[in-house]
Amino acid sequence: MALRMKLRCLWIFGLCLAASKFSKVPSIKDPQFIQQCVALHNEFRGKVDWDHGLAKVAEAWAKQCRFEHNKCLKIPYQCYRDFAHIGENLWLGGLALFTPKYAITKWYNESQHFDFNNLSCSNICGHYTQVVWANSYKVGCAAASCANFGGATFAMFVCNYGPGGNFKNDLPYTQGPPCTMCSTEERCVNKLCPFNCSILLTERKDLKPTGKAPQQIVYNVLSLGFILLRAI
Ligand SMILES: *[C@@H]1O[C@H](CO)[C@@H](O)[C@H](O)[C@H]1NC(C)=O
Ligand SMILES: *[C@@H]1O[C@H](CO)[C@@H](O)[C@H](O)[C@H]1NC(C)=O
Ligand SMILES: *[C@@H]1O[C@H](CO)[C@@H](O)[C@H](O)[C@H]1NC(C)=O
Numbered sequence: 001m002a003l004r005m006k007l008r009c010l011w012i013f014g015l016c017l018a019a020s021k022f023s024k025v026p027s028i029k030d031p032q033f034i035q036q037c038v039a040l041h042n043e044f045r046g047k048v049d050w051d052h053g054l055a056k057v058a059e060a061w062a063k064q065c066r067f068e069h070n071k072c073l074k075i076p077y078q079c080y081r082d083f084a085h086i087g088e089n090l091w092l093g094g095l096a097l098f099t100p101k102y103a104i105t106k107w108y109n110e111s112q113h114f115d116f117n118n119l120s121c122s123n124i125c126g127h128y129t130q131v132v133w134a135n136s137y138k139v140g141c142a143a144a145s146c147a148n149f150g151g152a153t154f155a156m157f158v159c160n161y162g163p164g165g166n167f168k169n170d171l172p173y174t175q176g177p178p179c180t181m182c183s184t185e186e187r188c189v190n191k192l193c194p195f196n197c198s199i200l201l202t203e204r205k206d207l208k209p210t211g212k213a214p215q216q217i218v219y220n221v222l223s224l225g226f227i228l229l230r231a232i
Contacts, residue, residue, distance in 0.1 A: 025098070025143040025155055028055040033100065037141040037159065040104040045132040046173075046192050051162060053080050054140025058088075058158040065146035065156055067092050073164075080162070083138075087130045087164030091157040095145055098155035107131050116175065126166055133165025134173035 026033035034050050041048050057079045061070040069088055076084040091103035107127035114125040130136065141159040165172065174181065179188035 025095070025145050028052070028059050028140070028142045033141075033143075036100040037104070037139065040101055041131060041139055044104075044108045046134060048137055048139045048161075051082075051138035051140045053082055054086065054138055054160040054162055055142055056080075056140070057086065058140050058160045059142035059144070061088075062142045062144035062156045062158040065144060065154075067156070070158075070160075073160075079160075083162035083164070085164040087133065087136055087161035087166060089127045089130050089159045089161075092146075092154055093157075095153045095155045098143065098157060100141065100143075100157070103157045104131065104159070116171070119169065119171070129172045130161055130165045132172050133161065136161040136163060136165045138162040 028034070034055075038048065038050050057070070067090060069090070070079065072078040073086050073088055079086055089107055091098075091106065093103070108131050110123070110125045110128035111132075113123040114121050114128055139159055139161055141157065143155050143157045146154045146156050178191035182188060
């Protein structure tokens with residue numbers, strides 16, 4: 001069975017009041033916030049770099065406080081001209097509970113439901129597969145505080161990935177010992193081929209991608225795995 005990520009589940013473990021209504025969420029220009037988002041992703045996968053444009057897309061959507069995927073992601077290049085397809089992970093939870101580390105780890109922890117051998121998922125795995133999707137090499141995240149959930153203040157956290165992952169029937173990454181796919185000239189650095197993806201991005205833009213092949217359905221754009229976490 002193919003990976004099932006079209007689950008529209010809203011998991012409510014408890015809707016309690018968030019602690020502080022006026023706590024601030026970090027801005028997308030906050031160096032500490034950027035560092036945390038990037039470092040956390042890179043703890044779980046090969047290197048991604050921050051992309052301010054993706055963070056602006058994430059910020060604009062997070063501020064809407066709507067727990068659903070950004071509509072403009074459905075149309076190639078609509079949200080951001082650098083990427084035809086952008087992936088998106090969402091987290092909504094109590095503001096007092098929110099840290100990038102908590103949310104990104106929560107996404108990554110879906111790996112326990114994912115079976116790499118037959119690409120099956122026993123629960124929700126789409127956040128995890130997007131976090132580790134090898135071809136996604138840029139990330140931009142944003143958080144907003146949202147006061148419209150039953151009076152409680154929640155944090156809405158959005159990460160956008162370029163290019164988007166979660167292509168149907170594709171492996172998130174190729175399994176094997178680190179660096180076995182590096183070119184012969186490349187040395188292995190921190191278990192990675194020291195390949196500069198910014199160069200690839202420039203080249204890709206010159207190549208003008210022709211759009212999506214029929215099988216290239218971006219799951220996270222079409223569907224959602226919702227996680228509503230317990231507020232403190
Ligand atoms: C996938 O493989 C695992 C064993 O590796 C098995 O338990 C599971 O039922 C399989 N899932 C599907 C959907 O085939
Ligand atoms: C993720 O899983 C680890 C290991 O099972 C666990 O210690 C941690 O609390 C989990 N984190 C979150 C945010 O769920
Ligand atoms: C990657 O290439 C870009 C554009 O050429 C450059 O700005 C950037 O500093 C390079 N990054 C690394 C880590 O070499």
